[in-house]
Amino acid sequence: MAALRFDADDERYIRELSEYVAIPSVSRDGDPAVMRRAAQWLAARLDFARPRIVETRGFPVVVGQWMGRPQAPTVLVYGHIDVQPTGDIDEWLTPPFEATRVTGPDGEDRLRGRGVTDDKGPSYIAIETCRQFLAQEGALPLNVKFLFECEEEIGSPHLADFVHAHAEELGADLVISADGAMWRTDEPSLSIASKGLLALDIEVEGPNRDLHSGRYGGTVANPIHALVELLATLHHPDGRIAVEGFDDGVPALSDEERNEIEAVPFSEEAYRADLGVDQTHGEPGLGTLARLWTRPTLEINGIRGGGSYTVIPHVASAHLTCRLVAGQHPDAVYEAIVRHVNAHIPRGTRVGISREGGSVPAYAIDRDHPAITAATAALAEVYPNERVLLARIGGTLPATTLFEDALGAKTLFFSFAYADELHHAPNEFLRVRRLREGMRAWEILLRLLGDGEHRLAQRAREEAIA
Amino acid sequence: MAALRFDADDERYIRELSEYVAIPSVSRDGDPAVMRRAAQWLAARLDFARPRIVETRGFPVVVGQWMGRPQAPTVLVYGHIDVQPTGDIDEWLTPPFEATRVTGPDGEDRLRGRGVTDDKGPSYIAIETCRQFLAQEGALPLNVKFLFECEEEIGSPHLADFVHAHAEELGADLVISADGAMWRTDEPSLSIASKGLLALDIEVEGPNRDLHSGRYGGTVANPIHALVELLATLHHPDGRIAVEGFDDGVPALSDEERNEIEAVPFSEEAYRADLGVDQTHGEPGLGTLARLWTRPTLEINGIRGGGSYTVIPHVASAHLTCRLVAGQHPDAVYEAIVRHVNAHIPRGTRVGISREGGSVPAYAIDRDHPAITAATAALAEVYPNERVLLARIGGTLPATTLFEDALGAKTLFFSFAYADELHHAPNEFLRVRRLREGMRAWEILLRLLGDGEHRLAQRAREEAIA
Numbered sequence: 001m002a003a004l005r006f007d008a009d010d011e012r013y014i015r016e017l018s019e020y021v022a023i024p025s026v027s028r029d030g031d032p033a034v035m036r037r038a039a040q041w042l043a044a045r046l047d048f049a050r051p052r053i054v055e056t057r058g059f060p061v062v063v064g065q066w067m068g069r070p071q072a073p074t075v076l077v078y079g080h081i082d083v084q085p086t087g088d089i090d091e092w093l094t095p096p097f098e099a100t101r102v103t104g105p106d107g108e109d110r111l112r113g114r115g116v117t118d119d120k121g122p123s124y125i126a127i128e129t130c131r132q133f134l135a136q137e138g139a140l141p142l143n144v145k146f147l148f149e150c151e152e153e154i155g156s157p158h159l160a161d162f163v164h165a166h167a168e169e170l171g172a173d174l175v176i177s178a179d180g181a182m183w184r185t186d187e188p189s190l191s192i193a194s195k196g197l198l199a200l201d202i203e204v205e206g207p208n209r210d211l212h213s214g215r216y217g218g219t220v221a222n223p224i225h226a227l228v229e230l231l232a233t234l235h236h237p238d239g240r241i242a243v244e245g246f247d248d249g250v251p252a253l254s255d256e257e258r259n260e261i262e263a264v265p266f267s268e269e270a271y272r273a274d275l276g277v278d279q280t281h282g283e284p285g286l287g288t289l290a291r292l293w294t295r296p297t298l299e300i301n302g303i304r305g306g307g308s309y310t311v312i313p314h315v316a317s318a319h320l321t322c323r324l325v326a327g328q329h330p331d332a333v334y335e336a337i338v339r340h341v342n343a344h345i346p347r348g349t350r351v352g353i354s355r356e357g358g359s360v361p362a363y364a365i366d367r368d369h370p371a372i373t374a375a376t377a378a379l380a381e382v383y384p385n386e387r388v389l390l391a392r393i394g395g396t397l398p399a400t401t402l403f404e405d406a407l408g409a410k411t412l413f414f415s416f417a418y419a420d421e422l423h424h425a426p427n428e429f430l431r432v433r434r435l436r437e438g439m440r441a442w443e444i445l446l447r448l449l450g451d452g453e454h455r456l457a458q459r460a461r462e463e464a465i466a
Numbered sequence: 467m468a469a470l471r472f473d474a475d476d477e478r479y480i481r482e483l484s485e486y487v488a489i490p491s492v493s494r495d496g497d498p499a500v501m502r503r504a505a506q507w508l509a510a511r512l513d514f515a516r517p518r519i520v521e522t523r524g525f526p527v528v529v530g531q532w533m534g535r536p537q538a539p540t541v542l543v544y545g546h547i548d549v550q551p552t553g554d555i556d557e558w559l560t561p562p563f564e565a566t567r568v569t570g571p572d573g574e575d576r577l578r579g580r581g582v583t584d585d586k587g588p589s590y591i592a593i594e595t596c597r598q599f600l601a602q603e604g605a606l607p608l609n610v611k612f613l614f615e616c617e618e619e620i621g622s623p624h625l626a627d628f629v630h631a632h633a634e635e636l637g638a639d640l641v642i643s644a645d646g647a648m649w650r651t652d653e654p655s656l657s658i659a660s661k662g663l664l665a666l667d668i669e670v671e672g673p674n675r676d677l678h679s680g681r682y683g684g685t686v687a688n689p690i691h692a693l694v695e696l697l698a699t700l701h702h703p704d705g706r707i708a709v710e711g712f713d714d715g716v717p718a719l720s721d722e723e724r725n726e727i728e729a730v731p732f733s734e735e736a737y738r739a740d741l742g743v744d745q746t747h748g749e750p751g752l753g754t755l756a757r758l759w760t761r762p763t764l765e766i767n768g769i770r771g772g773g774s775y776t777v778i779p780h781v782a783s784a785h786l787t788c789r790l791v792a793g794q795h796p797d798a799v800y801e802a803i804v805r806h807v808n809a810h811i812p813r814g815t816r817v818g819i820s821r822e823g824g825s826v827p828a829y830a831i832d833r834d835h836p837a838i839t840a841a842t843a844a845l846a847e848v849y850p851n852e853r854v855l856l857a858r859i860g861g862t863l864p865a866t867t868l869f870e871d872a873l874g875a876k877t878l879f880f881s882f883a884y885a886d887e888l889h890h891a892p893n894e895f896l897r898v899r900r901l902r903e904g905m906r907a908w909e910i911l912l913r914l915l916g917d918g919e920h921r922l923a924q925r926a927r928e929e930a931i932a
């Protein structure tokens with residue numbers, strides 16, 4: 001396979017990426033002028049792709065496209081320009097918006113700075129690879145569109161509207177996300193599934209006002225008692241979810257899947273030690289990784305009622321979220337929970353249940369999808385001594401659903417960020433070697449997707465019909 | 467029986483009480499100069515009893531004594547000088563520290579102002595009665611000592627030390643509290659029991675840090691799940707407390723007690739309507755009043771953990787209080803709860819339990835105690851058309867235990883405040899007619915206790931031996 005020549009050292013890459021990091025594009029309570037400056041910096045890097053900065057009702061998005069391969073498939077590269085707030089500035093060892101090259105405790109070169117791994121570095125890798133195709137070969141191996149938003153870290157409040165409104169312009173056979181993170185630092189991995197999300201609130205009301213426990217105690221239902229009684233019915237003591245119908249439609253784990261997951265190197269002992277617990281907990285009959293990757297959850301994330309005095313509060317509430325897996329529909333899960341709650345309302349109380357925010361179904365991409373096979377081959381080429389892990393994500397990636405709904409395209413996560421690089425925390429960093437590893441991997445991926453145009457194009461057509 | 471002449475109208479009483487109300491003796495973050503001014507006002511009213519203002523490590527106390535009946539019993543009159551904060555000043559219909567005479571919705575004259583019913587008016591009634599004995603008869607019918615503190619509304623942090631240190635000086639056969647409140651406006655009542663109090667905190671810890679539910683959900687015990695599972699075991703669904711040994715030592719309700727309580731006019735329907743609940747709740751087989759008056763409680767007053775996001779918190783906690791009845795010892799109850807909790811620790815968590823603050827055992831005074839018979843007779847004389855109710859208090863009166871421990875004396879609550887007079891709330895008031903009713907009742911009470919000196923003195927001696 002042909003190969004682009006990348007720089008012999010990382011000096012230029014680091015210099016350019018440092019310019020980008022120096023623009024403090026914090027989207028939470030962000031300064032519109034700063035966000036625009038960051039968007040302009042990125043747009044300038046896309047000069048080969050007719051970049052445009054488009055306003056939304058929030059901060060702008062940057063779009064662009066290079067369509068010089070009319071017969072080839074089209075991919076849409078997604079990433080984000082905005083970064084998380086710095087958090088406590090005193091915890092930063094070097095100034096967050098001055099990218100600083102340091103040696104990590106693992107002996108590896110790191111670049112430290114806010115956004116360097118989420119998502120400025122990974123975006124830079126994708127764009128620089130494309131630039132080198134044009135500089136060295138005069139063309140990309142397939143058509144490439146670009147979409148970078150400035151609001152990912154605040155929940156992408158305007159992305160869905162924008163993508164739906166510009167579905168034709170953004171249309172592609174595959175989305176490749178430069179955002180995300182590989183699961184482990186020591187093994188290259190690709191995500192083939194992520195969980196959906198459903199959030200809900202339960203509120204228990206008792207008397208019409210807070211009551212003095214000496215004047216009313218023992219005569220009227222205490223909403224906290226009622227709430228704990230109700231919530232305790234949601235799980236069996238052994239960890240199984242006790243809500244009837246909750247996992248209707250979820251296929252049992254096949255022996256093949258089970259074997260595959262059990263083959264993934266995973267130390268229960270290290271997991272427990274890291275969390276400081278003497279045992280893991282969850283559905284019986286499954287290991288930790290199988291629980292995490294394949295089973296839906298129903299978690300109480302918050303509970304609140306009363307205070308530290310002798311009062312009987314008149315209300316108590318809880319916030320719950322479910323992580324959903326393939327086969328579950330958020331609406332059906334919600335209805336199952338509502339039925340369960342209504343069947344378990346404690347005496348003398350009124351119970352309200354409500355959904356909070358939009359829900360997201362689970363996402364999955366077939367392991368034999370051409371994007372996965374191409375990405376696996378690219379990683380195998382760059383990391384010849386390591387096995388490429390097909391991982392599942394317990395978390396939720398709403399963009400996957402958006403792109404599937406609006407564009408009919410699956411999303412491949414192809415970020416060279418790693419999960420341990422302090423995303424969202426002080427002292428965020430990117431391992432320097434990922435810059436050239438990532439560019440080489442993107443190069444191979446784009447060549448394979450262009451070269452394998454029949455498979456990707458054929459698959460895309462099949463999916464459009466289905 | 468001889469009778470003191472009280473004023474033909476309330477003008478002077480209201481004028482003098484208004485002077486007292488005008489001194490804003492709010493003890494929470496109180497101004498020492500203001501507290502002292504209020505203490506001085508009260509001490510001046512005790513000029514017949516060699517008053518002294520004594521410093522404590524907090525605000526001062528006022529003590530005094532008239533000991534002109536060497537052969538008669540001695541009573542100690544207790545009350546408090548301090549008042550609650552005003553709360554939201556905008557909710558007051560008239561300025562809180564300007565006592566204002568208004569007509570209530572019940573057509574009765576009221577005096578409105580902070581402290582007017584808790585406890586300045588009731589204190590004034592007791593003292594004015596004593597003053598009239600001396601003015602009109604030159605003597606009181608028995609020996610009277612006085613103890614007024616300035617920290618009742620902040621939990622009497624220095625009272626116990628003071629009473630123990632001055633036990634000899636304060637020694638009496640009976641304490642009469644001018645603080646407290648009658649149970650109902652339409653029936654005179656006396657309290658013959660109050661509940662004890664035990665407070666505790668339960669904390670459940672899971673992993674060593676808050677966890678992203680997408681990265682760890684379903685694999686590790688969630689402290690909120692564990693806490694609700696644990697707390698749900700404390701009660702049976704029918705309302706009974708499920709902690710073994712919790713009510714060891716509590717006698718079953720006798721048929722006589724049951725009949726007596728059932729004879730008290732009480733509308734379950736009005737109770738439910740007032741609280742806005744469609745049913746009451748508590749131990750089966752007992753009515754609301756029997757539950758309230760005779761049964762211990764175990765209430766979760768506060769619960770807290772996590773927040774409104776998708777995080778698994780590493781800790782969750784609850785605050786509980788027990789109201790105890792006669793027969794229960796706080797230490798034994800606490801041990802029973804500890805045993806229960808330790809037997810129900812959910813898998814994969816660590817549970818901590820701790821007592822919070824001091825505990826108070828239940829208090830009771832025999833219904834045939836001479837103080838009760840005398841007080842009943844006094845109320846019957848003032849309210850000839852109404853039955854005197856012997857009530858029990860679901861709340862806790864720590865002073866009763868203090869006086870019993872330090873002085874070996876029972877406490878009679880003889881306040882002419884009523885429970886509906888907005889104690890601690892904006893627009894606190896006192897019904898004006900209670901001023902003269904209260905004075906007449908105190909007059910009769912003191913005469914009976916002096917006249918019935920053999921019984922009280924004999925009883926006091928018996929108790930000192932027991």
Ligand SMILES: [Zn+2]
Pocket residue numbers: 080118119152179180
């Ligand atoms: Zn990101």
Ligand SMILES: [Zn+2]
Pocket residue numbers: 546584585618645646
């Ligand atoms: Zn009071």
